[in-house]
Amino acid sequence: MESVFEVIAEPNRRSILSLLVSSQQSVGEIERRLRMPQPTVSKHLRVLREAGFVESIVDAQRRLYRLKPEPFQEVDAWLAPFRRFWSAHLDALERHLDRMDQSTPTKGKTRKKTRPKPRI
């Protein structure tokens, strides 16, 4: 499990991460909420922990798992060059639609409001 990308490729792990966004959870809570066998949960948590996506704090017999930001930032960093590329696409679409605004005066149900700028 070298890269962060392999780690988030697994659907159950993404479910666990999404669950942890709201707040930290114990293994048992994750097990119940995701209806996942406990060993499965523990194994995925291990992968997530070793990749730095989560950390655990001990609470008696429980372990509370919570998110750590770094690997997410790594994904975000990877995405950055492509983000430049796709926002260019959105801009082109924007200009296209703007031209349509001028040439085709809206009559009826389309284009109710002015489109908001895409949040890059």
Added chain:
Amino acid sequence: MESVFEVIAEPNRRSILSLLVSSQQSVGEIERRLRMPQPTVSKHLRVLREAGFVESIVDAQRRLYRLKPEPFQEVDAWLAPFRRFWSAHLDALERHLDRMDQSTPTKGKTRKKTRPKPRI
């Protein structure tokens, strides 16, 4: 290869995508630049194409491959909830460092310039 996450989990595919950021490329160009066997390139391109990461246009015997934005946006959308979470962390770090700025006047080589605001 269900999800976009599985598609980008493969290192060679990420290499191909990164290469295509600069401009569209033929299969042979990708093959040479990445020093990857041609069937390997074609197979990965197939996966990327079927997942919507790239599209190909025909140029005589060549196929020119270029990026398509949608799957990247899907990854970005998945990242969004976590982004809220980690920027909170950065803010906390920021406040912490700012407190250190006041209490510990820098003498010497560290902290050369004022830190730029993190670009959320």
Added chain:
DNA sequence: CACGTATATGCCCATAGGAGTATATAAAGA
């Protein structure tokens, strides 16, 4: 100390998918 609860780990199996090689398809050019 014995027992229940919470979590981690080890083992086995099945499968997906990537690598390598050979070959098919298709277009261009002689």
Added chain:
DNA sequence: TCTTTATATACTCCTATGGGCATATACGTG
């Protein structure tokens, strides 16, 4: 039409990894 170039596909092999189950470990409680 024959050959060369460019790309796709088919086939085999190998390995990584996820699931299921049993069990180990660890802590709390009576």
